[in-house]
Amino acid sequence: MYCHTDLSDKELIALVLKKDEQAFGLLYERYFPLLFIYANKIISDEEVVKDILQDVFVSLWSKTRLEINTSFSSYIYAAVRFQLFDYIDKQKVRQGYADSLQHFLDRGEYATDNYLLEKELQQQIEKEIMNLPPKMREIFILSRQEEKSYEEIARQSNVSLNTVRKQVSNALKIMRSKFTSLFFTFF
Amino acid sequence: MKTKNAKEILERYRQGACSEEEKSWVESWHLQQLKESQYTADPEDIKRIQGEVKNRIDSDIHYHIKRIRRKSQILKISAVAASLVLVLGISYLSRRQSNTTAIVHDTLQQADIQPGGNKAVLLSSDGSTIQLSEHSNTILVGANIRYADGPDLRQNLDTTSISAAPIFHTLQTPRTGAYNIVLADGTKVWLNAYSSLKFPSRFDSKERVVELLGEAYFEVAHNKKQPFKVRSKEQTVEVLGTHFNISAYASEPTVTTLLEGAVKVNRMANNSSVLLKPGQQSTIKEDTKQIQLAHINTEHAVAWKNGYFNFDNETLPSILNKIERWYDVEFTYEKTPSAKTYIGAVSRSRNLSAVLRALEAAADVKFKRTGRKIVVIS
Numbered sequence A: 001m002y003c004h005t006d007l008s009d010k011e012l013i014a015l016v017l018k019k020d021e022q023a024f025g026l027l028y029e030r031y032f033p034l035l036f037i038y039a040n041k042i043i044s045d046e047e048v049v050k051d052i053l054q055d056v057f058v059s060l061w062s063k064t065r066l067e068i069n070t071s072f073s074s075y076i077y078a079a080v081r082f083q084l085f086d087y088i089d090k091q092k093v094r095q096g097y098a099d100s101l102q103h104f105l106d107r108g109e110y111a112t113d114n115y116l117l118e119k120e121l122q123q124q125i126e127k128e129i130m131n132l133p134p135k136m137r138e139i140f141i142l143s144r145q146e147e148k149s150y151e152e153i154a155r156q157s158n159v160s161l162n163t164v165r166k167q168v169s170n171a172l173k174i175m176r177s178k179f180t181s182l183f184f185t186f187f
Numbered sequence B: 001m002k003t004k005n006a007k008e009i010l011e012r013y014r015q016g017a018c019s020e021e022e023k024s025w026v027e028s029w030h031l032q033q034l035k036e037s038q039y040t041a042d043p044e045d046i047k048r049i050q051g052e053v054k055n056r057i058d059s060d061i062h063y064h065i066k067r068i069r070r071k072s073q074i075l076k077i078s079a080v081a082a083s084l085v086l087v088l089g090i091s092y093l094s095r096r097q098s099n100t101t102a103i104v105h106d107t108l109q110q111a112d113i114q115p116g117g118n119k120a121v122l123l124s125s126d127g128s129t130i131q132l133s134e135h136s137n138t139i140l141v142g143a144n145i146r147y148a149d150g151p152d153l154r155q156n157l158d159t160t161s162i163s164a165a166p167i168f169h170t171l172q173t174p175r176t177g178a179y180n181i182v183l184a185d186g187t188k189v190w191l192n193a194y195s196s197l198k199f200p201s202r203f204d205s206k207e208r209v210v211e212l213l214g215e216a217y218f219e220v221a222h223n224k225k226q227p228f229k230v231r232s233k234e235q236t237v238e239v240l241g242t243h244f245n246i247s248a249y250a251s252e253p254t255v256t257t258l259l260e261g262a263v264k265v266n267r268m269a270n271n272s273s274v275l276l277k278p279g280q281q282s283t284i285k286e287d288t289k290q291i292q293l294a295h296i297n298t299e300h301a302v303a304w305k306n307g308y309f310n311f312d313n314e315t316l317p318s319i320l321n322k323i324e325r326w327y328d329v330e331f332t333y334e335k336t337p338s339a340k341t342y343i344g345a346v347s348r349s350r351n352l353s354a355v356l357r358a359l360e361a362a363a364d365v366k367f368k369r370t371g372r373k374i375v376v377i378s
Helices: A009-017 A021-042 A046-061 A072-090 A094-107 A114-131 A134-157 A161-185 B006-015 B020-036 B043-062 B316-327 B352-363
Strands: B121-124 B129-131 B138-141 B145-147 B152-154 B168-172 B179-182 B188-191 B196-200 B208-219 B228-231 B235-239 B243-248 B254-260 B263-267 B272-276 B280-284 B292-295 B308-315 B330-333 B341-347 B366-370 B373-377
Touching: A009 A021, A009 A072, A021 A046, A021 A072, A021 A114, A021 A134, A021 B020, A021 B043, A046 A072, A046 B043, A072 A094, A072 A114, A072 B006, A094 B006, A094 B020, A114 A134, A114 B020, A134 B043, B006 B020, B188 B196, B235 B243, B235 B254, B254 B263, B263 B280, B272 B280, B308 B316, B316 B330, B316 B352, B341 B352, B352 B366
Parallel strands: B138 B179, B208 B228, B330 B373
Antiparallel strands: B121 B129, B121 B168, B138 B145, B145 B152, B168 B196, B179 B188, B188 B208, B196 B208, B208 B243, B228 B235, B235 B263, B243 B254, B254 B280, B263 B272, B280 B292, B308 B341, B366 B373
């Protein structure tokens, strides 16, 4: 069994569904910074943002089943987005946001491809990774990079994904202990 | 061209009831908002807030608190800064409102009201009344009755002689009092405020019977040959060896919560009964024929024994009833209180003013206190 930090989002979620607190904490570490910035860009009230993030994660923890068709990141970005719109709708700020949307619609310059839109939204949320301090950044990037490259390696060398993960995990452990800072700035 | 109504579209989007086209409009706008935002984050802030929110999440997770949306509002009892901290060191649920509600200052400078403590009296069938010491919190029933940390309270109960009938005692707590007792068979009982437990100096007959008025938590000693029964105004609970809590205050529903083991709750009025499994709670209300059963978080039901109040989806009057007993105060309502319910927890060792502040913030009410009478202004 390898260390939790090497697990993909999908694997962590599977553990969270079994009430693994460590896995839950790791997912939280991976996504909190980005979600925090995302929420703050739409709602400028820090207390509300904190409540929203708390709600989203507590709700995630209490799930006994979770079917994600796309990726965990789209799921969690959508969960936060729902909370943002929920807040906008209920509070006194509703009018301000409605006016803004009205103005936008009247100008008529919107895209209509939902798939592309989702990709763009994801990009806007994730580009903030570059504005995060190194340690926070690497927690997120590492999880992305690893999954993609493992799949490629597995395909190319005709080996199972698990084997690749295990081997890389062992290698990473050795590397990290010797070359910590060097290794991470490589990304 | 059909005019688009932004407000309606937003509403439909939120409900998930808009068309694919409308969805793309809203999300394009959302995307633009993101692009145009001037917000920049301070990494130190992120780190700090990440920690704060994680603490709150951990509290929520460990107490399995479920939020229930009532009339599209969730209100929690606030933890006013760090001042309301659990005895167990877990921080409380956060406040929803971003403004702090003003503390109501009475025109007279009144001394703050202290929380309850170890107060009780022991009344006995032979006529004696003993005020129990506040320095101890537990008494043990054996050949004598003594405090857990040593000194005897009552001597010569003569439990060795079976020809003499056992003496009946009543452990009684006032408002603001709580006390613990270990009965002659080893059963442990935590008695809450404004309650009384009647018990014999020894359990002689084929059943072990005690009587309860108010609230107590029991950890019953195993004895297959001698079933343990707790009688209260509306029910009798029969147990073998278990951990359970009974709340049987006058003019409130009788609630029995089972943590471990098995109990049978027998309703005396119509002789109906239910068998409780761990995690289950029975409620007997005067106006309801059947005994109601529910699965609940048992930690909440016994929170009082662990040093804090836990409000699990309770109305304000229900919450204030508990506060009344622990602080010996009386609440009256300016207007009929709403049916809104609240979730939260507050330490039982805080002074009244701290508790009232928290409630004011969470329930959007104001309290005006004169001595021990408090008016609730909503």
